[in-house]
Amino acid sequence: MTDSAAIAAYWNAAAPAFDDEPDHGLRAAPTREAWAGLLASWVPPGPADVLDVGCGTGSLSALLAAAGHRVTGVDLAPRMVELARAKLTAAGLAGRFLVGDAAAPPTGDRRFDVLLSRHLVWTLPDPRAALREWTGRLRPGGILILVEGRWREAGRSAAPYVAGAEALPWHGGIAADDLAAELRPLVTGLRVEDLGDHADLWGGPVTDERYALIARV
Template structure:
């Protein structure tokens, strides 16, 4: 890995212990958990289907996916995140496969999936456009790409980047819906944008930045 990739992996590995403290990460509040479950129900096909959760973190969305009856594979660069994801599903007596690996090139070999799901990840990638092309290639015909993204309120405010060099990433601070739509559109058969900033339950309270889901079919 490059020095920047190593720094990013180390950052998220260290953040694993407190990651779930954020309302939309840990989904500990029932209304927040229910809000994400409702959205996933509309974004994913009726199951069971094979879902690749890229940048799965501590596995909160993977858990909801498994609870809905789907087969989930999670990938994350941070070993401690992956460890917590495994523990989370095991505690719920649910099955999931979790792998440590680069989100831009998930270590799943030639496997294909019905859904590729990713939340708040592309802004951390050195080459997000290449990663998106790779993710689309991981889908079966008719498969769905589900990206939950946004432009964070903190972007543009003064302050040091979360790791040195992160400010040089192409989509540092997030990516707007128009930009992401322009990149993904040529790769898929159909696409829609679903605004999410107005649903306070998703985030544990009101937000005033851009947040949305891009749902596409290949």
């Protein structure tokens, strides 16, 4: 099984080139606009208190802040958090970023209107516990947004993931039906949106399963 120090080291090393992936850096206008449109369809008009877990370099946090929401981002890798802070500062946007375990965000007793997680659950040693933790961080009527999939890990990174990753419960991602089944007992309603056919989101066509699961607590 992987440990948090190894995971943090991996993502620290990945941070300088992280935004080179089209859906990470959102540097191309069509990709950025596609994600901004999706977020606007999922998150009610602000300002909402949004927790972005596994925020990476803060690209989605920046879109949410630009839409007027109050954003808190959490990532295990200090270098990712540094880049996220710098990205929002450079854009003249407000955001709070914390180094910590995305599965148990270091935000104390604070509750949020929205919790967003993108491409994170496959990295977690106990994703089911994380789902319970995340739903507990939302206010009544709050929205949980999980952007996930089942993908070919090769090609997502030039370097192999941390030792023991193959033992992670959802290594390689999780299918939409399976994630919905895990989450359904924790929420009052959910829906799944297929994202695989939206090439602008990814910077080009994809052939693996990609989706968003949007749920209310």
